[in-house]
Every structure is written in structure tokens, then in C-alpha cells.
Amino acid sequence: MNEKKGINSGSVVVGIDVGGTFTDLILIDSREGPDRGVRVAKTPTTIENQAFGVVNAIRETEVPASEIGLIVHGTTTTTNAVLERQLARTGMITTAGFRDIIELGRRTRPQAYGMTGTFTPVVPRNLRLEVDERMDAAGNVLTPLDEDGVRAAVKALLDQGCVSLVIHFLHAYANPAHEKRAAEIAAELWPNNYITTGHALLSEAREFERGVTAAVNASVQPILERYIARLSNELQGLGYARDFLVMNGNGGMISAAHVAREAAKTVMSGPASGVMAAAFTARRAGVDNLITYDMGGTSTDVALVRGARPAVSNEIEVEYAMPIHVPMVDVHTVGAGGGSIARVNDAGLLEVGPQSAGAKPGPICYGRGGMEPTISDANLLLGRLNSKKLLSVDNPVSVSDVEAIFAKRLGSRLGLSGVEAAGAVLQIANIKMAGAIRMVSLGKGHDPRDFALFAFGGAGPLHAAALARELGIPRVMVPARPGITNALGCVVADLRHDFVRTVNRPVASLDVALVKSVLEEQRVEGEALITEETVQPERIECVHTADMQFVGQTHLINVPLPGPEVDRDALQALFEEAYFKRFKVRLPEIRANLVNLNTSVIGVRADIDLASLIDPAGRVATLAEALNERRQVWFAGDWHDTPVYAREKLPLDAVIDGPAILEQLDTTTVIEPGDQAASDADGNIIITVGAGR
């Protein structure tokens, strides 16, 4: 692997991911000479200005910033802004009669049962103004644009102190002329570039989703741009004067100079980069189909990767009634994490979650006053986590104190000891998580035996083997540095542009020349955009797909196309096969419909050698030398004398039969009795379920 050359070789590439708690950095130095290789840094995230944490992380590497060739950055600036509604003051101008669209939503409630809930629109009602104009569904003008009305509305919103502006007209996806003209008028008066038109990000029918997407974009633009400017300044101060790249939610990177134009695309950037790293790491190991499993303190992110490509969705809802409909890596969040609380309900049954102890007070073992048993506490009590090596602990709490709380709160009501209760907590938590993972991944018709479970995040590798057994997945993969997977995603991510064009025609009457020209136009546009970037990829790949359905259906199935030239019979056959695979149903009576044509243009960057993620010099010759200690660990109802190894020291050819524990700074990996673990050339741990002695 080491002989590969590309833009990444002979230079220093840095990936930085700013998470809720920590800012993670990975630096890959492939220049000639001694003392090169991989460096990582972990510093506390600086909430008020994330740029400080980024700078601290770079300083920690001790590599001068002037020697860095490229910085790629994943940020939660926009995510936090949306979830906490810390948004720029934004005004909205809509078609007369329709200013309430983004507040009314689609007549929903947050949960199926319970008649309560709250919702705060992105733009408040007093900053949403109407003007006369109207298109019909075919894009014909019914009412001309009232240009004076636009001017008056723009001035009124400026008077109200708005910084950003959204122009959102009905049917602008069919004919954007009014939105474009209104934006021109607004630009004459507006003091900055923060003007978003509804059709610009999402040219599809559905006024609520398009309006919210545009409103989110406008209201995070100033925040993202301010942050990018601050970070540029800080980096320049350090001696890094080049452009840097920012991760988008679609798993591709974009120049910092352009990122704010479509700021909404960064809202899911963190989870997307983790999935990109997983896909990249697994592909190098020859594994193309995986379910990524990133378990953190409060939630778990799950995504599906097929054929080494993450599934992409343009229907992500970041929270209740907050859809952002631009193509993004399809990451599902499951409400279970290390802090999920266990309790005995009124039926005398044990429940885990959905309540979480969060970061404050956090699990009991954090010593911040938490008194409710959590998943993390159960792992500690059962010997899976090392009580001496816990991160984020304020006041150490003894294992016996944790045990007493488990005995009192759970065990006494279940007829179990504290330890037995902790075992039960893990069992219930795993079955719940497995069910949720199945619904968002395998529930879509895939065979679990074709997949590997790729575990990362602080808690993923603790649970992965048990989950894989529950799901019928034969293999678990734990990357070399599970705690910095998102930062690694920044280093390995591709340049990427996605295009969607609505066609909506029955296959039987489809013009195949049109299909070809649409797909080729999309490819040409994407290639042009990639050429604009400061970083050039090793090669450009183009993926064409079609969203299809049977005539009369509303749900879509995404069908990969062999290329832009495809005839009607082939389209029909490809769709029928995909449909059968998913639902085991054939419907020869009904014709197929082609709804969207999609193209992803991907600038693939050169390979990166991952073998040095764990320093080869630190590895030892025999398993025995890597042994930290033996301790009692609870599996399947009993204590087992279990070896605990230092992950960084493991010989590359080691084969480990469970039970065993692997410890490293980032995370702890549990190998269950009956399973077997081995390392691959890149230092990934592969656990084969049921293969142990």
C-alpha cells in the first residue's frame, strides 16, 4: 500500500472535526524523512468560538502550520445554531396568502401518542411578509410580481434589523423567474450577500420542506461565514495561508470560500464525515457493505454503506418539523447512548432509555452528581470499562457505590443483585439498539449476512459484537482509532456534487434521448464545479441513478443505472428487479414510472495509508507482551477471568479468542466469549461472531 502516490503523498494533510465535547485532529505527514507519519490531537471544544479549539489542536501536533499542505474541516457550528435556534435574524418574503407555510408544517405532532408538543419556526411570523405574485403548477405567470411590493417588504425587514433574507414563492421550482427578479431587487437594497431563494437549493415541489430548507440556509449563512472568517484569521496567524476545505453533509468537501453559499448543506457534516471514514477504511480492507454504528454519550448514529458508497437521502429531518431537503448522507439517529438511563417501570419490567443523563449530571461514574443507573455505569460495573481509565470524570465514584445504586434502584425490584441488574441493562439496551438498527438498515430488505458492522465512537466497540450477534451480522470491524473517525473522514473525503432532476414520466413513454442528455448535463456541470476547486482529485467518478416507482405509488426506489445510455426495457427490468429484492413482490400488471434522474460527480482523492494510524514501532512480538492485566468481566450471567490487552501493542498477526478486552485511549473493544478477533494490515480489528474456540 505504501507505494501509492497522489496529491496526498509528499505533503501534510490535516483533518479536524469539532464535536460537542472534543475537537479531534488527525495529521498525516507523508513527506520523506524521519519522524513522519500520523499524529493525532484531542482538545476540548471551545463552544463560544470553535476556532480557538481548532488552533489549540494544531498547536498540539507541534508541526508548524506553514508546513501543512491542506486542512479539511468538519464543523458543528450550523448544527448547533439550528438545534438551539441561535440563528441570524432572518426575514422572509412569500407569495401573498402563504407566509405561514413554514409555521403550519404538514399537520403533524411530535409523537404518535400524547397530544402535546412545541414548535418554533425558523423565521418568526412578524418577519414573514407577503407580496403579490403567483405562478401555476406548470410555471405560467398568473399574477405578475409586484416589484414595488418587494422593495417595500425588503425595506421593512431591514428596518426590523434582519441580516438575512429568504425569498420563497409557490411553484418556483417550475419557474424561478419571480424569485430571481425579487432577489435582484433585494440585492440593490440588502447590505450583504445573505439572500437565499427557495428554488436555489432544492428545485422540487413541496413548499414546506423547500421553505424550511431555504430559511435554515439563510439563517445560518452569517453564522457560518463569520466562523470561517475567524478561523481563516487564526490559521493565517499560525502561518497557514492557503484555502481550506469544509465537509458537507453529503460526504464531500467544498472550499471554505464557497461553503456559506449553501450553508444548510453543512448541518449534518459531522456524522457524514464519520460515515465517509468508515466507507474508506472498510474498502481498503475489502469490505464494501457495512452498517456504521457510532455510539456516543447521548445518541447513536447509524448509516448504511453499500458498494463502498454511503446511502444518500434528500429527505433528512434534523428534528421535529425541521426538514432539510438537500442530498445528505443518510444518517439515522437512535436515542440510545452511554448516558441512557435504566429504570424499572410500573409493570415491573426493565427499561433502558429514552431518557438520558446527558453530560450533566451524566452517568453515576462521572462523579457529577448523577444518581440514575446508565449504560456506561453498567459497563463499568461488569468490568468492561476500566475504572482507572475513565475520561471525563470529575469526582471518582467507587465501583461498589455504583453497584449499590444498581442493587437499590433496579435489582431490588427485579429480584437480582446489582451486578445481575447491570447485565440485564446491557441485554435490554442491546436488543433495543439492534431493533432500531434493523429498522433503519436491514429492515429495507437487505440480508444481514452481506454486511459488516463498523463500530466507532466512544461506546460503539463496547457493544458491537453483542449487537452483531443479535442482528445476524457475521463480522464486526473496529478501526485503528475509533475515537477520531470523524476527523479521519475529513482527510479521506472526496469532492462531491449531487444533482437531482425531476422527470416524472412513465417508462413506456419516456424519451431515452432526454434521459441521456439530462444525465450528461449533470455530469458536465459537476465536473466543472470540481475543476474550480483548489484541490484536484486523482480521478473523477460519476454515478447515475434513477428514482422509480410503479405508476400510482408515492414511495420511490433508487435504482443504480449502468450509464447515461439506457433503453426503456432495461429501465423497466432494473426497476422490477430492485423492487422484487426489496419487497419480494412482482407486479407485471403495472407499469413503471421514472421520477428523478440523479447524478453524483465525485472527485476521488488519492489513497491514504492507514497502517500508520497505530505506530508500528509500538507493536510487540507476542500477545503475552501486550497483556495489561487480567480482570473479572461479566458475560452471560457469570464472571469470567478475562485478559485485557493494550490495543496499540497488539502484534499484527495476533488472533484473540473471546472473552477479551482491548483498551486504547479512544475506546474499549469487547470480544465476547465464542467470538474471535484478528487484525488486518491496516490495524483494524475484525471480530468474527461465533468463530472463537
Added chain:
Amino acid sequence: MTDTSSLDAITLSVIQAALQQVCDEMDLTFSRAAFSPVIAEANDRSDGIYAAEDGALIAQGSAGLPVFVGVMQYSTRTLIERIASGETAAPEPGDIYIVNDPYLGGTHLMDVRFAMPVWRDGKIFCWLSNTGHWPDIGGAVPGGFSASATAVEQEGLRLPPVKLFKKGELDPEIYAIICSNIRVADQRIGDIRAQGAALEVGADRLAQVLDRYGDETVRHAIAELRTRAATQMRTLIAPIPDGVYRGEAFVDSDGVVDEPLTIALAIEKKGDTLTFDFEGSSPPCMGPMNSVLATTLSSVYLAMRHIFPEVPLSAGAFEPLIIKRPEGTFLDARYPRPVSGCAAEVSQRIAEAVFAAMVKALPEKVTAAPAGSSGNFALGGHDPARGRDFVMYQISGGGYGGNADHDGLTNGCSTIGISKSPPVEVMEQAFPVLYRRYALREGSGGAGEHRGGFGLSYEVELLRGDARASFVMDHGRTGPQGVLGGRDGRVNEVTVWRDGKAHVPPHLSKEQDIPLKAGDRVCVGTPGGGGYGDPLKRAPEKVLRDVALGYYTADEAEALFGVVLSADGQAVDEAATQAKRGG
């Protein structure tokens, strides 16, 4: 005999989660494979597992439409009884029954149920069943929501339990009978396959669960889980002070006779049970607002589940809820009373009566009345530009009731539903209509310390050709009830503008086949939610904000909330407000 002592709480939890998972996967398969938007998008369907002996509910998918809570246990029980008596042919492996008879444990005719036994060693271990709302089932009006039917035969095709699939194969004869009696029959095959595929997926997954844990263990677990769900519900009921709590709700009319129908409910709390007595409710009605018993029971269950969402759906959870059969009232409809309005509207009034009674018992947990209507507006006609007939449905939401912690939600889904309303742009693509307005209905939320949420105000114009408009809505006569001093939400309003003249339906919220020409318009204002608590206790700064956002006028702020604003409307006039409120 079941010996449950050998089963620990952990195994029970594991099996409970596994059974839930089976149902959730059935729900997912049904929706994703279905053709009709009403199932695929609106999730107007439900899947569950039922006991072999009596059809009792074992587990139900968490994404099912709330109004189907518990309903299928009655249809499954009836099927089991008919098989035992020989009225219905006994099942063989691979058979799936179809039934939609409302009087055999159903809702309205459009809700079509499939039921399939799960076989273990040649015996029935349990039943899987699902319900899907078909977009048409024949009858006088497309879609089935007749506002003026007077007998069930006018409402559509009624199917007793018969085998639609025999040994795994679709029976072409029964299929042909169905297709000859419904509209747009050519697409029904897709929904039928989806509904069957969901049961097959469920059977596969359930077999895996049984193989893994053992049939006997699962059987014991099911019995024990039922007992435990009952215990859980009893534990939640026990702290309520003993006594009788009364609630009332009113249906505007039955669609035929212009008189309100009364639901009178007395809930007696004693020990750890609640007894629901509907005595004093109106007698059976001429029009289609009768409710069959299964729907009445289900409506009580779904209301209680809105109050206690933590109790899992199973027959055990319903045990402490004792519902007296409301004989002689419109809530216990017998053949041939028309019933098409029961699932969509009457069920929500029953839930409202439950809320109105229970809020007195549990003021911290129960909300003031929500809008509680599905807001069905149907427009059927001919589009000359496209040379074809069309049927358009607009469903709409309304305001939710205020509660102890918050104001009510605006434009919430119906109490019994979870389906989203269609986008205006999609409606205009598909039908010859133009929406002139789709807006928050100002002032509609009932005043209160925590006010009701706001309803919707829309206006839609017919662009071409001729059409007929029909409405099945409710709360036109009285608004959703406020509680603890809160005011009622605003009533539902329908106005049809024909040739520039306003027509208001005589029954206010229900009318069938109003003829429209191009240029005519329909205006609808949906109800706001009821207010919670004394409006004079609402924080003045919240009222100021409500006025700034245009939710209420300054005059309304003063009249309803006793809050006086400064002349420029930018601040609260503290002294004047104090004088007004101190009174």
C-alpha cells in the same frame, strides 16, 4: 395452564421487544410497498399479533394509525368464533382472510382487514392481522365518506371473512368480485400484495423469535406480559382520587337530521379501575355518524393511550378500563345503520369526552380539547383540459388544547391520525384548483393561561370544468372545549362562494355534492384548540408577543386576556393591565 414463575423479568423484556419488532417491521413493509397514498404516505394502516384462542391483542406496531388501537382484536375474535361455529371455512397453511364488515368488529367499510394464522407444528400459535384504508370500496360516493347515507349498503361493498389467499395463492374469483365493485380497481392489486407481504414478513420474523426462545417460553411470556401491562395501567390509575368524572362532547349533526348528537360520559374511578359509562348519549342516528362497538371501544383506548403513552399496546393494558356496552345509543350501531363517519369524526368526539372527564382527574397530564376533526373536504369532477375525471381530498389539521406546561400546538394532526396533509403545490399539480390562501387562522386558539393552538384558514378555487364539493368535518356548532377557566377554541367554518354568493352548509360542517363551476371558491377555517387555565393569568409579555406575531389583535388581547398594550403596541401598559385584571 401457564406457569410463568420460571420466566424472569429480563426474558420478558427481551421477548416483549422482539414481538414489538415483528409488528414494526410489518408496518414498515406495508407502507413502503403500498400504492395508495392514504397507506403509503398517510400511514392509514396498522399491523398486530393476536391470541389464537380469543384474538386478544398481543402486540401492535408503534407506527400504526391510533384509531386502530385494539380494533383488530374484535375482528380477529369474531373470525375465530365463526371458524369454530363453521360459519367461516377453517384455515389451512398459506390462507389469508379478508374482511371489512363493520358489525363484525370493524370501523368503516374502507378499512379492510387481512388475517393470517401463524402455524407451529400443525396448530395455530397466534394470528397476524392488519388493516389498510382503501381509497375506495364502492358505494354512493368516491372514497366512501358519504355525508348523507342512511344504510350501510349505500356506503360500499361489505365483505364477511372469506379467504382471499388460498394456500398462498390469490383467489382470482374473489379478487374479481372485489374489482368489479370498487373504483380505480386496476391499482388495488398493488395494495393487496403489500398488505399480504406485510403479514408474510411478520410470519417469518415471528418464526425466528419462536425458534430462538422456544414456543412455550414465548407463550408464557405473552401471558405474563398481558398481566404486567394490566398492572402497569392499574398503577397509573390508582393515585387518581376515587369518584365520578364527567365529560361531554357533541357531534354537529349526523349529516341527515340537523340536530346535535350528544356523547355523555361518566368515568367512575374506583380502586385501580376506570369504568366508562356512556348512558345518556343520543340514540342511533339516521345518517352515517353511528359508531360500531369496536370503534367506540378503540376510541376510549386511544384517548387513554394519549394520556398514558408509556403503557405498551396489549389486551392487558385495556383490562382495567371497563367500558359498559352503550346499548341503545349511536355508539353501538347495529346493521344496517350507516357508519362511514365513525372512524374519522365520532371517534374523535369520544376521545374528546374522555379528555374532558380525565382532565378533571389528572389536570397535570391531560390537555384541553384539540381540534379533533380530520377535516375531510372532497372535490370530485371533470377536468376538461386533461379530459378526465378526478377526485381530490384535502385533509386538514387544527389547533391542539393548551396544557399544564405549554400552549397548544398549531395545525396538529387529527387525534386519531398520524398522517401529513398534502402540499399545496402537489395538489395544484394534480387537480384543476388554485389555492388563494393557506394560512394560520388568527384568533382561533382558545384563550387561556396556556392558550390553544391555532387552526388553519384556506381558500381554494376551481379553475376549470364542473365539480361537486363534499364536507365531513365537525366542531361547527361548538368549539373544542377549554378547561380550568380556559375558553373554547373557535368553531370550524365552511363557506362556499358560488357566483359570488356565499353558501354555508345548513349542517355547518357536513354536506354532500355541492355543485361548483369554474371560478367558485371554497373557504374553510378549522378549529383552534381549547384554552387551559384562566386567560387573565397568562403572562402579559406572552400576550404582547402573541399580538406582535399577529395571533391576536390588541382588542382581543384586552377583551380575552385583560392585557392592555401601549398606544404603539410595543409594550404592555402595566398599570392599565393591572386595573383591568384586578377588576
